[in-house]
Amino acid sequence: MNAQRLNLRGDLLPPSFYTSEDVVQLAQALIGKVIVSLVDGKYCSGRIVETEAYRAPEDKACHAWNNRRTHRTATMFEAGGVAYIYLCYGIHHLFNVVTGPKDKAHAVLVRAIEPLDNIPLMLQRRNMRSLHPNLTNGPGKWTQALGITTALNGIKLYTPDAPIQLRDDGYTVAKDELLTGPRIGVDYAGEWAKVPWRFRLAQNAYIGP
DNA sequence: CGTCCGATGAACT
DNA sequence: GTTCATCGGACGT
Numbered sequence: 746m747n748a749q750r751l752n753l754r755g756d757l758l759p760p761s762f763y764t765s766e767d768v769v770q771l772a773q774a775l776i777g778k779v780i781v782s783l784v785d786g787k788y789c790s791g792r793i794v795e796t797e798a799y800r801a802p803e804d805k806a807c808h809a810w811n812n813r814r815t816h817r818t819a820t821m822f823e824a825g826g827v828a829y830i831y832l833c834y835g836i837h838h839l840f841n842v843v844t845g846p847k848d849k850a851h852a853v854l855v856r857a858i859e860p861l862d863n864i865p866l867m868l869q870r871r872n873m874r875s876l877h878p879n880l881t882n883g884p885g886k887w888t889q890a891l892g893i894t895t896a897l898n899g900i901k902l903y904t905p906d907a908p909i910q911l912r913d914d915g916y917t918v919a920k921d922e923l924l925t926g927p928r929i930g931v932d933y934a935g936e937w938a939k940v941p942w943r944f945r946l947a948q949n950a951y952i953g954p
Numbered sequence: 955c956g957t958c959c960g961a962t963g964a965a966c967t
Numbered sequence: 968g969t970t971c972a973t974c975g976g977a978c979g980t
Contacts, residue, residue: 797961806961808976817976835973837962854961885962930961 751788754861755779755914760903762911763825768844768851772798773944775842775853777918779861781910784892789866791858791881791891792916794949797928798942799841801850806934809850820899821850828909830888830898837885838894842902842911856884856929856943858891859951867891882951922947929953 758778765771773796781790801809801821808831809818820829821843829841829852841852858881860867867890871880881887888894893909902911924945931938945952 799961808961813977815976831961832973832975834960834962835975839961841961856961879963883963928961933960 751783753781753788753910753912754790755912757903757905758911758913760824760826763842763844763903764846765825766845766849766851768800768853769798769942771842771844772796772853772942773923775855775911776923776944776946777916779912779914779916780855780858780891781912782891782893783906783908783910784897787863787866787892789863789891790861791867791887792861793855793857794859794946795855795857795952796944797854797856799852799854800942803937804934804940805937806928806931807850807852812850818850821852822848823899825851826901826903828897828900828902830893830895832895833885838888839884840888840893840909854884855887857882857945857951857953858887859946859949860890878950880951882953918946924952 775793775796778793799807801807802812809821824847825844827843829843833839841854843852845851860881871890881890924947925941926943927939928943
């Protein structure tokens, strides 16, 4: 699909956006950015409203904790700007933005988006009849709505014809609109379960509680 | 090879 | 509040 002809909203984030070693700051910077899906020749998009930062080697909640390199975690060690997508509970495809330089296993989990373009397509993929927050208000829900699966693990997010793209349409987030708290579902990680690395856009209908 | 279990979601009571 | 679908990864044997 030709991304130019589609007149996608905003500007593609350049590779330099992803190079910072401060994954916690990048998790905040990604709030408000647009994620575009061009899967199966169809276009849809949404605005990122909830993220979490994961940072190997020290972060015990990170799959690459202690710099564990396996077939699954290999993608996290690549240079920033690629997708790390893995299967959770055998059902859900969870999407992360890999950040930082090569061999630093840092990533931002996108937990929720606000739907923007082609909502009928998202409803169809989710087997829903009408717009409701549970269309895209969870990490396994929004990926289903956008047609994202592990088949796209490792793709570059910054090329103009990529099936998943991150874009900046000028939307800005004020400091007092950014909610901060501990990450979800990582109780096994001891002290690392408590670090405030989860970020949400305040007052948005698609964020989790 | 066997077992355990997860960065979840949906359908229950 | 609870249960469970469903499967690849991780790890021990």
